[in-house]
Amino acid sequence: MFSCRRAGRLTHRRRRTVAAMPPRPITRLRKICLALPEAHEVEAWGAPTFRLRNKMFAIFASRTKHAGRGRDGVWLKASPGEQGRMVAAAPNQFFVPPYMGPSGWVGIWLDGVVDWETVAELAREAYLLIAPKRLVESLPPRFHRD
Numbered sequence: 275m276f277s278c279r280r281a282g283r284l285t286h287r288r289r290r291t292v293a294a295m296p297p298r299p300i301t302r303l304r305k306i307c308l309a310l311p312e313a314h315e316v317e318a319w320g321a322p323t324f325r326l327r328n329k330m331f332a333i334f335a336s337r338t339k340h341a342g343r344g345r346d347g348v349w350l351k352a353s354p355g356e357q358g359r360m361v362a363a364a365p366n367q368f369f370v371p372p373y374m375g376p377s378g379w380v381g382i383w384l385d386g387v388v389d390w391e392t393v394a395e396l397a398r399e400a401y402l403l404i405a406p407k408r409l410v411e412s413l414p415p416r417f418h419r420d
Contacts, residue, residue, distance in 0.1 A: 299346045299384035300334050306394045307332050310401045311413060324397075326409075331400040333374070335381070341372055346384040348393065349374050351400040356380060 300322060307313055307324035313331075316323050320339060324332040333349040335341045349371040352360070357380045360368040367389075371381035382393055398417065402410060410417075 299348075299388070300336070302390060303332070303334055303348055303384070303393070303397075306390070306397050307401075310398065311417070312409070313401065326401060326404055327406070329404040331404050332397055333371075335371065337385070347371070347381045348384060348397075349379050349381050350396050351403050352378050352380040352396075353399070353403065354378055 304315065304322065304324075308315065310326070313324055313326055316325055316328075318333075319341075321336065321341070322334045323330050324334075331351050335343075335347045335349060337344050337346045347369070357370060357375070357378050360380050361370055367383060369381040369383065371379055375381075380396070382388075382396065384393075402417070405413075
């Protein structure tokens, strides 16, 4: 690519090819959670939390914070019994998060290969668990539980 004339000569500018960086896990999680109607983000305990009418349904646990245990993850509200079933079925993908684990929340590791469709589905389920009945009834069918 030619850029300008200097002293009567054209100078050639090198093009740099930069490989596209994949989006950071928090960027992808934020896009998923904030796409849900009325969802908003609040920083709490030094971490992004995602809420509906100030009720939490998701927390991002950064690998740099003590709760992240050196790995990026998301903690999601889960239906009773789901936490144990999910952790038993795929312990390399799901875990019992500290603090929220005793309340049935489930953690999903966001490092390595991540199935973002599963993350989106579970975030939607967590959202529906805290959503008021009237809001759920007003949502388009794609938001309803299967």
